[in-house]
Amino acid sequence: MIRKCLFPAAGYGTRFLPATKAMPKEMLPIVNKPLIQYAVEEARDAGLQHMAIVTGRGKRALEDHFDISYELEHQIRGTEKEKFLAGTRELIETCTFSYTRQVEMKGLGHAILSGRPLIGDEPFAVVLADDLCLNLQGDGVLAQMIKLYKQYRCSIVAIQEVPRDQTHKYGVIAGELIAEGVYRVSSMVEKPSPEDAPSNLAIIGRYILTPDIFDLIADTQPGKGGEIQITDALMKLAQDGCVLAYKFDGLRFDCGGAEGYLDATNFCYENLYLKGL
Numbered sequence: 001m002i003r004k005c006l007f008p009a010a011g012y013g014t015r016f017l018p019a020t021k022a023m024p025k026e027m028l029p030i031v032n033k034p035l036i037q038y039a040v041e042e043a044r045d046a047g048l049q050h051m052a053i054v055t056g057r058g059k060r061a062l063e064d065h066f067d068i069s070y071e072l073e074h075q076i077r078g079t080e081k082e083k084f085l086a087g088t089r090e091l092i093e094t095c096t097f098s099y100t101r102q103v104e105m106k107g108l109g110h111a112i113l114s115g116r117p118l119i120g121d122e123p124f125a126v127v128l129a130d131d132l133c134l135n136l137q138g139d140g141v142l143a144q145m146i147k148l149y150k151q152y153r154c155s156i157v158a159i160q161e162v163p164r165d166q167t168h169k170y171g172v173i174a175g176e177l178i179a180e181g182v183y184r185v186s187s188m189v190e191k192p193s194p195e196d197a198p199s200n201l202a203i204i205g206r207y208i209l210t211p212d213i214f215d216l217i218a219d220t221q222p223g224k225g226g227e228i229q230i231t232d233a234l235m236k237l238a239q240d241g242c243v244l245a246y247k248f249d250g251l252r253f254d255c256g257g258a259e260g261y262l263d264a265t266n267f268c269y270e271n272l273y274l275k276g277l
C-alpha cells in the first residue's frame with residue numbers, strides 16, 4: 001500500500017522574504033512548531049513511515065530538525081522543558097527520513113521528479129508543508145485520501161472551493177461528481193483567470209500519486225511561469241480517467257503568505273497550543 005510521503009520543500013518562498021532569505025519556508029513556526037513537523041505528523045497519522053524530503057540550497061535546517069540534538073537534549077534532560085521535544089523525538093524514532101536535493105528550482109513537477117530515487121516504483125503521497133491542513137473533528141486530510149485510494153486505486157488531488165477571483169493562484173479542475181465530495185477529473189488548468197477557470201474547485205497541497213506520474217513529468221515541457229507543473233503531467237493521467245479530486249473535511253491555511261500564516265497561527269494558538277495539544 002502507500003508507505004512513503006514526499007515533501008517538496010525546495011522552493012524559494014519569495015512571498016515570505018526576508019524571513020525566507022536564509023531559512024526554509026517550511027521551518028517557519030506556527031506558534032512553536034515548524035510547518036514541516038505539522039506535515040510529517042499528518043503523514044505519520046495517516047500510517048506512513050517513510051518521509052522523503054526534497055530540499056535545496058540553504059535548507060539544511062530541515063535535516064537538522066529531524067535529527068537528535070545531543071547537546072540540547074542533555075541540557076534540558078530532567079527539566080520541565082523536555083516535554084517540548086517529545087513530539088519531535090517520537091517522529092525521529094518512529095519514521096525514517098531521506099533527503100534529496102532539487103538542484104535547479106524548476107517548479108513543483110520537477111521537484112516531485114527529483115524525489116523519484118527516494119520513492120521508486122510505488123504509489124506515494126505528496127504534502128506541501130506550506131499548506132497547513134487540520135481536521136480537529138476526525139482523520140487528517142492525508143488519512144482521508146489514503147482511504148479513498150484503497151477504494152479507487154487512482155491518483156487523487158485534494159481540492160477546495162475558492163472564490164472565483166482567486167482561481168489565478170491555483171490549479172483548477174473540471175470533473176464529474178461520482179460520490180460525495182469525489183470528482184473524476186476531466187480537465188485541469190494551471191492558474192486560470194476567473195473567465196477561463198472551468199470551476200472554482202482549486203487543487204491544494206495534498207496528492208496521492210501513482211508511480212506512472214514520473215515518466216509523464218519527465219515528458220512535460222515547462223508551462224506557466226517557465227516551471228514544470230504537476231498539473232500538466234496529471235492532465236495526461238486524467239485523460240485516461242485516472243485522476244480523482246477530493247473535497248476534504250477540515251481546514252486549510254495557505255502559510256506561504258502572510259494572511260494565511262497569521263490565520264493559522266491564531267487558530268493553532270487557540271485550538272491546539274492553549275489546550276496543550
Ligand code: UTP
Nearest residue numbers: 008009010011012013014015105106107108111
Ligand atoms: P510555491 O508555489 O509556494 O513556491 O511552491 P515557493 O517558491 O515555495 O514560494 P513563493 O511563491 O516564491 O513564495 C509550492 C511547493 O512546491 C515546492 C515549494 O517548496 C512548496 O512546498 N517547490 C516549488 C519546490 O520544491 N521546488 C520548486 O522548484 C518549486
